[in-house]
Amino acid sequence: xxxxxxxxxxxxxxxxxxxxxxxxxxxxxxxxxxxxxxxxxxxxxxxxxxxxxxxxxxxxxxxxxxxxxxxxxxxxxxxxxxxxxxxxxxxxxxxxxxxxxxxxxxxxxxxxxxxxxxxxxxxxxxxxxxxxxxxxxxxxxxxxxxxxxxxxxxxxxxxxxxxxxxxxxxxxxxxxxxxxxxxxxxxxxxxxxxxxxxxxxxxxxxxxxxxxxxxxxx
Amino acid sequence: xxxxxxxxxxxxxxxxxxxxxxxxxxxxxxxxxxxxxxxxxxxxxxxxxxxxxxxxxxxxxxxxxxxxxxxxxxxxxxxxxxxxxxxxxxxxxxxxxxxxxxxxxxxxxxxxxxxxxxxxxxxxxxxxxxxxxxxxxxxxxxxxxxxxxxxxxxxxxxxxxxxxxxxxxxxxxxxxxxxxxxxxxxxxxxxxxxxxxxxxxxxxxxxxxxxxxxxxxxxxxxxxxxxxxxxxxxxxxxxx
Numbered sequence: 343x344x345x346x347x348x349x350x351x352x353x354x355x356x357x358x359x360x361x362x363x364x365x366x367x368x369x370x371x372x373x374x375x376x377x378x379x380x381x382x383x384x385x386x387x388x389x390x391x392x393x394x395x396x397x398x399x400x401x402x403x404x405x406x407x408x409x410x411x412x413x414x415x416x417x418x419x420x421x422x423x424x425x426x427x428x429x430x431x432x433x434x435x436x437x438x439x440x441x442x443x444x445x446x447x448x449x450x451x452x453x454x455x456x457x458x459x460x461x462x463x464x465x466x467x468x469x470x471x472x473x474x475x476x477x478x479x480x481x482x483x484x485x486x487x488x489x490x491x492x493x494x495x496x497x498x499x500x501x502x503x504x505x506x507x508x509x510x511x512x513x514x515x516x517x518x519x520x521x522x523x524x525x526x527x528x529x530x531x532x533x534x535x536x537x538x539x540x541x542x543x544x545x546x547x548x549x550x551x552x553x554x555x556x557x558x559x560x
Numbered sequence: 561x562x563x564x565x566x567x568x569x570x571x572x573x574x575x576x577x578x579x580x581x582x583x584x585x586x587x588x589x590x591x592x593x594x595x596x597x598x599x600x601x602x603x604x605x606x607x608x609x610x611x612x613x614x615x616x617x618x619x620x621x622x623x624x625x626x627x628x629x630x631x632x633x634x635x636x637x638x639x640x641x642x643x644x645x646x647x648x649x650x651x652x653x654x655x656x657x658x659x660x661x662x663x664x665x666x667x668x669x670x671x672x673x674x675x676x677x678x679x680x681x682x683x684x685x686x687x688x689x690x691x692x693x694x695x696x697x698x699x700x701x702x703x704x705x706x707x708x709x710x711x712x713x714x715x716x717x718x719x720x721x722x723x724x725x726x727x728x729x730x731x732x733x734x735x736x737x738x739x740x741x742x743x744x745x746x747x748x749x750x751x752x753x754x755x756x757x758x759x760x761x762x763x764x765x766x767x768x769x770x771x772x773x774x775x776x777x778x779x780x781x782x783x784x785x786x787x788x789x790x791x792x793x794x795x796x797x798x799x800x
Contacts, residue, residue: 401773404734404776405769405773406738406772408740408741409737409751409765410769412752412765413765413769416761417762499631499632505741506741513633513637520641526637526642526645527642531638537629537631542629
């Protein structure tokens, strides 16, 4: 009886996972890209770049994601003049929000690269961007992997918040099934189990990766 | 491009002004209540994870992994929609009849249980950072396990964990916004609710975001002073 509810709606609910993953992947890619730029800005020696990126990062880190999603949901139609739909608003909110967290990870990663590396690269005649691209970022990236893995789990869980503006991702679909079937216990335990499997599996895989890589990282 | 009539008076005009202030008060009460419970549970779980008993360690680890790897929103829904139906019939009816702020209670419980899993990790790293010599010295003076933790280890670990605890409190404060999904009228929920009467959601959400910003800034400033006083001499300091 109990699993009947889940089996009957399994296809519908798991269909929402596609959207969940789509949101997560776009938010991760966009957030990482924008976050890297912001993180480099936080290390810039040019004062106004440092100030602007710091304000951005501190501001977004003090906000609840759900509020940011609403804010863009209200703001975007006003700026563009027409509603762009929930998906576009959610993506914008996710990218801008997660980038603030990625920026701090990137900053930490870059700061962990010994200063001598930069001096050596500069001395061999590379430009600022070449130094970052070929010397600093590749080394920083290795040090950032654990933090990035943790943050990507958080990001994956955060996609469930797209629920509030009516996107039919996984949790919304579970919620819809629940409002029809009224089997909250089974359905939400099922949702929890699905999220748990992905998040915990991903963390375990990363822990193993860390262990195998070990030693030679620093 | 910007054809939007800003009307900031929704923030103080009757009755919306009062509603907004109510929302802020709910956010503060909710996050403080959850935080208090979370610290107590988190402390207990962290000590469990350091215990000599294998079962205690396993249970502690299971708690942390389960509650950390399930989105808070799922947990909120579970506590609000599913848990009451698991209770005996009489208790369920009593809940629905007598507890008028059931949503806020469910929200507080889910937030507390979730935050506890994060606080437990903070305390555990604090406990691990206490030098081994402290444990040995405490036990060798004849203190029992409980007394050693109570008088030596925990005060030490607490001071080490303080900066991270501040971060976790702010996370808890921000996470309280998620309870709006089950109808708790805290700051974010209220901003959204006022929008449904006035269509001025942009102003109310902007105001709400400044409330979060202001609170975070105030908490960080206050905690920086406290952290400076509570710092353990000789430990590596965070660079200013």
